[in-house]
Amino acid sequence: MDVDKLVYDHPELGKFKVHRSAVGAPEIYELERRRIFDRCWLYLGHESEVPEPGDYARRVVAERPLFFVRNRDRQLRVFHNACPHRGALVCRSDRGNAQVFKCFYHSWTFDLSGALVGVPDIDGYGTGFHREEMGLRSPRFDSYRGFVFVCFDHGTEPLRDYLAGATEYLDLVADQDAGGMRVIPGSNRYSIKANWKLLAENSIDGYHLPALHRSFVEYLAGIAKAAGRSVTTDGNRRGVGRSLGNGHGVMENDAVYGRPIALWHPSYGEEARAEIRTTRDRLIARHGLDKALRICEKSRNLLIFPNLIIADIMALTIRVFQPTGPAGMEVTAWELAPAGEVGIRLRRRLDSFLTFLGPGGFATPDDVEVLESCQQGCRSGGVEWMDLSRGLHREPRGTDELQMRSFWRRWQSLLAGTPHVEQYERGLPPDAVPKAIPPPAPTAPAD
């Protein structure tokens, strides 16, 4: 299979398919490491994880150990977690607060800005040794409204340009509280024995909610019924899917569950109503009716290419997944909340998270199971292509697959080194539709 023929993209024929080798072949995975993970901006963490000078957090991004720190000037610094002497890990716990970082091999010491400030028995080094050249090394990093990204390629466009239309959706998250947002302590860390792209797809797939997550839907309906209320369950059908440029995509739907920010649900109890109304009024006063109602009532699953999901649903979740091979990934998820949210409101948010999300939730285990199942099904043969043509013939809805197609188009162009073409299907903003580039000539897929 040629690497530029893995995505069969022909809206004019009503077809969009991805070859299954894209989610299992080791040589594709090796190419992805170089052409996608070494080139794209990748999510590292959230500024609120290191609020005070000396606070640090450790991560592995695209198999590279990194850590980030708040220095004495309250600036964020990101470092490769490797000692410039002989390479030992300098930061050896997941989070904490430090005055300096001392390497445990020969005790070289670095300050919070990475400068080498201590070398035992420095007389052992001659004129060729320059302490100022031996500080901790940083990758490119930048942040947008608290979300911190790194990039291992100096040729990649600046973060802001890279994020393209996704900034509008990050704003809808960051604007939920005038005091900013914070990551709640405690994270979900689990694995899925499936290709990472299956989770990218799954996280913006609105079609599967009533099917795969039937037990969750029934759970919520049961609570509503016990409270003497009926709830709508078809909000996804009134949503939209959008391509946001550079492979980013979103589905935005009417929420069919409560939203801790400010959409009441019977599961929150009557006593929550008044206070949710207050939050809504505050958001309306600050952002105007349209934007405030979007924040309150719409759920959004945002994919930032390649491996970051912000799921602003019955909870507000940051989910990032690191591939560990062609058929494996490590997932980390956090809950984000308005910085000033405490007491019963915070408790309600956390409770809402647990109804659906996480390793012990009433839905996430089903997603893990189905992605592993897709990965196993891949090995059967017979089914050579995955179909993602849903909604090609109409204005894209939240339950359609435009947002997944835009991910795959970007993936294909980066992998094959071909120009990225925002497609000519319906629903894209007119300025995203290329004028001169004709669709590639169809080659018949094998099935």
Added chain:
Amino acid sequence: MANTPIRDRPVAAGLPATADSLLLQHEVEQLLYLEARLLDDWNLDAWLRLYTPDASYVVPTTDLPEGDPRCDLVFIDDDRDRMEARVRRLQGRHAHREYPWSRTRHFVSNIVVTAVDGDEVEATAAVAVWRFRAGESAGYVGRYDVRLRRVEGRLRLCGKRAILDHETLSDHGALSIIF
């Protein structure tokens, strides 16, 4: 992060060896063994009957074993209603990671009664659960902190906090069973 003990409470030494405390120890052990057996038999209705109406079941995240469900993210924070909903989900056909059910074996040991206060008893135990399904096997290892209460002469569980020793759930993918 500096190494700090998980709890500032000193390790409870257990109760003095009187005839009463031996009986209580036996009772607590038998209750926890029964719970383990009911879970392994997937007799979840009977499992629920071991718990009081005000019971809670909490599992903190692997990176924050001291997590408080009121202000920290945890894996599971069930009151009695959600325990029942969890059981109903596991008994149905749409908890896909447990349909068909996995085979499990809960081992409970190192049981120490740490406090007695009127009708209420606190105990701690070590737990290991083996789970087998779909060609995979994984172990969940950790600690139970339980609260028990005597109701109409019999001990019942009124709270279980099940703390995992794992750094992540990378070997497991989920916590789809009752730990």
